[in-house]
Amino acid sequence: MSVQTLLELVLGGISLGGIYALMSLALSLALATTNMLNVAHGAFLVMGAALSTFLLRHTRLPWPAGLALFIGFCALVGWLFERVCVRPLLGRAPDRALVGSILITFGFALTFEAALGYYWAKFVDPQPTFSLPVAMPPFALFGVSLSGTRLAILAFVGVAVLLFHLFLTRTPMGKMARALAQDYDGALVLGINPQAVSAAIFTLGILATALSGLFFILASPLGPHDGLRLTLIAMTVIVIGGVGSLPGVLAGGVLLGLGDVFTAFLVGAVWSPVTYVLVFFVVLLLRPEGLAGIRHT
Amino acid sequence: MLEVNQLSVTYGDLRAVWDASFRVNAGELVAIVGSNGAGKTTTLRAIHGLIPAAGGEIVFDGRRLTGEPSYRRVKEGIALVPEGRRVFPAMSVLENLEIAAFASGARGDLRARLDEVFELFPVMAERRAQHGGTLSGGEQQMLAIARALMARPRLLMLDEPSLGLAPIVVERLYETIGRLREQGLTMLLVEQYVYGALDLADRAYVLETGRITRAGGGRELLRDDYVRKTYLVV
Helix, strand or coil, X not given: CXXXXXXXXXHHHHHHXXXXXXXXXXXXXXXXXXXXXXXXXXXXXXXXXXXXXXXXXXXXXXXXXXXXXXHHHHHHHHHHHHHHHHHHHCCCCHHHHHHXXXXXXXXXXXXXXXXXXXXXXXXXXXXXXXXXXXXXXXXXXXXXXXXXXXXXXXXHHHHHHHHHHHHHHHCHXXXXXXXXXXXXXXXXXXXXXXXXXXXXXXXXXXXHHHHXXXXXXXXXXXXXXXXXXXXXXXXXXXXXXXXXXXXXXXXXXXXXHHHHHHHHHHCCHHHHHHHHHHHHHHHHHHCCCXXXXXXXX | CEEEEEEEEEECCEEEEEEEEEXXXXXXXXXXXXXXXXXHHHHHHHHCCCCCCCEEEXXXXXXXXXXXXXXXXHHHCEEEECCCCCCCCCCEHHHHHHHHHHHCCCHHHHHHHHHHHHHHCHHHHHCCCCEHHHCCHHXXXXXXXXXXXXXXXXXXXXXXXXXXXXXXXXXXXXXXXXXXXXXXXXXXXXXXXHHHHHHHCCEEEEEECCEEEEEEEHHHHHHCHHHHHHHCCC
16 A cells, blocks of 8 residues: 555545544534434435535536525524424433434434435436535645545534534533533523523534535535434444543544545445444443543442 | 412322422521421422422512423522532533523623622632532532522522531531621522521421421521421430
């Protein structure tokens, strides 16, 4: 394996892992603050992929208008999703909220996938694949050329993670979300309105996930039925990294991304899921509390 | 200021509080004492709206509060220092206090309120950058009270503040509660530490298996034969 190939694979793995990390961050934040596990989370990444493909390839909109429309639509969907699927369960006993949310969001994900596949094939393209083949010039560094697309993805992930971090540590809403995650009852007695926090977390999380869908398909295409697979990856990342830990989720995401890319290169893409399980198994064996989780004694 | 009329609270088939009626007048420190499992915490949680009442009514300043969500109570002026302190372990003392100000809608007034609280608890000012989880039990209790005060409540409810603290720390804590009373703050104190609570309280109620069995002045109950036999070592 030449240095060039190795660097390309590492960059590919890190950028893919960054997307996994961002998606998992949004999922784990919702889980930690509301006790809801959103099984439809991956479906929102697919939604972002589908919507951006539609707006940028199947309409004649100039891209800034398309992007603005994209952001507005995805934020609205996030807000509506919280209202309809999450809000009714909010404030129930933790086990009921968890089980209820899994059932509701699983149903949502199945409906969404079926509807998207069917109507896309009927009205847009009989072969539903979502991709944005934008040619970006490669970037030369120390005599090796790095893919411009991969670097763009990496830059997006970096900015998005930084914004998430600033939101959580600097804004009142972010601080209240962390407070709810650290001690739900302790936060309630101070007068924190869990519904307002839940609406903000789901709207932002779904918007960020949909945006990562847009960047995901710059590098590799997605189909309408990839949502649940992506949710499974996000859950794996959260377990590996530890719930509610930003560095843990980043490390977990990059670990899976690298495993994914190297497995695909060395033995074939069909074996990627095996790597997830393997990484999952090894991490749980060595650090059952997750990479950055707190060990409870 | 606070009037609780025939409050009942149930957990499934289990009735935790039966027809409890009591009141807290402005400026008073009222204690509810009783042993573990008597329904003291349940009563406070029902007043704060964290659990629904099965019957009866809660009236604060002439307004019926029954049925409103918990987060509204804070804006009404009722603060609760919960049992077990519940400080945010992975946040600094300052953040713990800030969040309390944000949650009660007092963002613009943050500085003034922090100054007030730091004056009352100078230790909190020293420890402002330290994480809540690294404080001692006594300091965590002070933080929990300081946090509740950030909302500038008209009624402060304290749930077992002495729980798990060393006697010397409890003594200092009670001094602080005494100082808050001198400042005119109305308080409802729930305790298993019967002696300390009755000694400090203007009036008190004894709660036993969900029913109020005795009421009277704090010192008066301290001299009551039944209370002495049941709750105090004589």
